Amino acid sequence: MNGSALNGNEPTSAKNRLNRFDLSLLKRFAAIAQPYWYPIEEKNSGRIFLGLVLLLILFLFALLTVVVAALTLLIQQIVPEFMAQTAGGMVAISRGVFSVPQVFLPIAGLLIPAIAFFSVRSKAAPRWSQWVFLGGLLTLSLCVSGMNVIISYVGNFFMTALSERDAPTFWRFFIVYGGVFAIATPFVVYYRFVQDILGLRWRDWMTGKFLGQYFSNRAYYDINAASSIDNPDQRISEDIRNFTVQSLAFFLIFLGAFIDVLAFTGILLSKSLFLAIFLVGYAIFGTVVVAILGRRLIALNFRQLQREANFRYGLVHVRDNAESIAFYQGEQQEMGQLRRRFVDVLRNFNFLIGWQRNMGFFRTPYRYATFILPSAILAPVYFSGDIQFGDISQATFAFNQIFDAFALVVLQINQLSEFAAGVNRLETFTEFLDEEDTPSLSTDHSEIATEEGDRIALENVTLMTPRNPRTLVDDLNLNLGTGEGLVIVGHSGAGKSSLLRAIAGLWNTGDGMIMRPPLSDMIFLPQRPYMVLGTLREQLLYPRLDANISNDELYEALQRVNLKDLPERVDGFDTELDWATVLSLGEQQRLAFARLLLSKARYAVLDEATSALDLANEQHLYEHLKNTDTTFISVGHRPSLLQYHKYVLELKGDTNWQLLPTEEYQLDVNAFS
C-alpha cells in the first residue's frame, strides 16, 4: 500500500453512512460477525443469528439460577441464619433471573443442537467450537455475577458483625468469606481466560478469512487504486484484533446490564412506578443526546485510526528505503514528512479529546444527578410517612443498577465510538473484498477479453490506463510462435510495461482479445527485482516454494547466472537475509533470472530484467533462454537486446505501433540514424 491513498477519505455518501450512530451500526456489526458465528449464506441469516444469540443468553440464565441456588444452599448449610436474613434480596434477584428461563428453557434446550445442525449444513467447514467457548464464557460470566451477589451479602454480614462486636458471627463469616473467595477464584480466572481464548480464536479465523480474500483475485493489487480503502495492513492487523476483543467485552457488558435490568426491575417497580418511568425517560433522553453528539466522535476516531496508520506507514517507508535516503542525505525532508504525519495525528487527537471534554460537560452532571434524583423523587412520599427510609435506599440502589444498564451508551460512549469506527473500517474493507470476489457484470468501461491457449497472441487490442482512461496502444495485433522472442521498445512512458500488465491480466481496460497460456506456465520478471522475505532457497523457488528441487539443481541455476559462490557467501541456502539490501541490483536481477530457470516456465516475460547486467552476463542469460525453447517477451531500452529476439514491437507513444522482424527493424533504425 502506498502512502497516497492514505489521504484518501471515504467518499462523502459512505462517510455519512459510516458516521451514523444508530441501529445500522448493529447491522454492520452483524454483517462482519455473522460469517464466524453463523456461516450460512442466505437472506435474513443475520436476523436468525441474532435470534439464536438471544436464545443462548436466555438458556444461560437457567444455568445462573442453578449456580445461585446451589451456592446459596451451600452457604445455608454452613451459616443457617444467612438464608433467613438475606431471603428478601436473594428472592428478588432470583425472581428476575428465574422467570425468564422458565418460559424459554424448552426452546433454549433446542438451541445448541440447532446451531450445530445449521453449522454442519452450511457449505463452509462445520464450526461449532466457538459456540462451546461462547457458552462456556457466558456460563462463567453468569457464575461470576452470581458469586458477586453472594459475596456482597456475605460482606454485608461480615461488616455488620464487626460493627456489632459479634465475634462468633464475625469469625464464621470470615471463614465463609474465605470459602467463597476460594470457590470464586477459578471462576473469575477462567472467565478472563476463556474470553481471551475466544477472542484469539475469532481473530485467528477472521484474519485468515481477510487474508484469503486479500490475496484472491489480486485484491491486494487493486486496493492500491481504491482510494477509499486506506491502510489495509492496519485493518487486517489492528482493526480485526480490536473488533474481536471489544465485541466480546461489549457483549459481556451488555449481558451484565441485561441481568441487572431483570434482577432489579421488580424491586424498583415495587417501590415506585413513577421512579421507574422517570428512569426510562431519563435514560432515553441521555442516550439520544449522546448518540447525536457521538456521531462526531465516531468520525474523529475513524480519522484517528487512519492517521495513526499513515504515521506508522511513513516510518516503515523510511526503513524500507534507508539506503536511498542516506545517499540523498534526505534526513531533514524525511523527518519533516514524518513530523507532518504526526502533526496530523496530534491535531485530530486534539479534536477528539476536545469533543470528549465537551461530552463530559453533559455526561458528568447527567451521572451526578442520578445520585440525588431518586431520593428527591421519593422524598415527598417519605416525608408524608408512606414509605420507610430503607425503601428509599433500596430504590436508589435498584435505580442506579438499572440506570447503569439503560444508560450504557452514555456511560461507554468513548469506547463505543472507538469500536464503531473500527466496525466501519472493517465494513468498508469487507465490502471492497466481497466486490473483488464477485466480478461485476457491468462496468463503466469496456474490457480486454482474455483467453487461455498455447501461444501468446493479441487481436485488435486497444489498451488504456485503468483510472482516468488514456489510450496507450491502439488496435494492436501480434502472434508469437513457440520459442520465438519479441522485444518491445519505445520511449519511456510509451506503455511497454503496461502491455505486459495486460498480458498478465493486471490491467484490462480497453478492447480486443489477448490469448495467452495459463499463468502457471508463465513467469514474469518485473522491472524492479522482487526479493522475498525468506531464505536463499525460498528466493530461488518463489513462488512455488514446495517444488521438489535439489541443492544440486539450485547450484546449477546459480552457476548459469554467474552466482555460484552466493551460497558460500551467505552461509548456505537456508540463511535468511534482507536480500534487497545485501545484493547489488545486478545480483538481484541475476537471482531473479535463476528463479526463471528453475521454474522451467515455457513462457517468460522480462521487463528490463537485465538492465543492470553487463553485456556478457546478458548475452549468457539470453542464449540459455533460446537454447531451452522458451518463448519470451522482453522490454528494454538497450540496443544489445534486439539480437536475441525474432521480432521488435515498437510503441510510438502516440498510440501507434509497428511490428517488424528484428533485421528489418535494425535496417530501419540504421537508415534513420
Ligand SMILES: Nc1ncnc2c1ncn2[C@@H]1O[C@H](COP(=O)(O)OP(=O)(O)OP(=O)(O)O)[C@@H](O)[C@H]1O
Ligand atoms: N497505475 C497506473 N495508473 C494510471 N496510469 C499509469 C499507471 N502506471 C503507469 N501509468 C502510466 O501509463 C503510462 C505507461 O506506463 P508504462 O509503465 O507502461 O511505461 P513504459 O513504457 O514501461 O515506461 P518506462 O520505459 O519508463 O518503464 C505512463 O504514462 C504512466 O504514467
